[in-house]
Amino acid sequence: MHEGSALAMKTGGTGAAFSGKGLRKIYVTGETEVHALRGVDLAIEAGEIVVLLGPSGSGKSTLLNIIGGLDRPTEGELFYRDLRLTGMPESELTRYRRENIGFIFQFYNLIPSLTAEENVRLVTDIADEPMDALDALELVGLGERAQHYPAQLSGGEQQRVAVARAIAKRPGVLLCDEPTGALDSATGVRVLETLERANRELGTTVLIITHNAGIAAMADRVLHFLDGQIARVVENENTIEPGEISW
């Protein structure tokens, strides 16, 4: 492992997915200003797995939401490939999000009255060149459970359905905010395996926020947040398989 700049890139990759400069985010609530991001520069390469670590309130989710087009920075510039996200009209930002980004959150947000397959179809029905919903469920190891409802699945299985739903539209990027936060180690590892598989087989760029430092070992690079800034970037020369991680 060695430390590098936030702008360092994985060698042998296929070019920048995201590049950002001077990103600041100030939330104003009444008289109070919260400086959630205080000048973040970043470059994420296409096909990287990047883990975002840092104390609560250090700005990780704020950055992920800005990258995903769910929020906008107060200042600074952000590009996805050659698309300038900052300053983009809302309708274009929505299209960017729909076409390029798959989100996975701590809680799976599946529709309880729909089967696993139907939950995935909600996305594939409106995507341009989606995977078959059953293929997406196969990819996360749940082909056999396609006709089960969320209540008939464990937490880890529900999260894998959420991963299938996110990857079924073949997004270039998966943004994961505490994807294993509600899961025990063995179950969480299976979810991480599905993210690693999407990265390896589909070339998806994967960003993972976690409080679990053990997960950092599967990342190509780890961004350490502190007080609204990226305080340190650590590059992993030898990443490990999710199966070797436990917590």
Ligand SMILES: Nc1ncnc2c1ncn2[C@@H]1O[C@H](COP(=O)(O)OP(=O)(O)OP(=O)(O)O)[C@@H](O)[C@H]1O
């Ligand atoms: N919508 C909002 N309005 C006001 N303040 C906000 C808003 N969203 C986030 N913040 C504040 O911005 C700061 C950064 O929050 P953020 O959620 O990005 O941190 P985080 O590193 O993801 O934390 P955690 O690990 O607890 O999720 C915090 O002080 C938070 O309270």
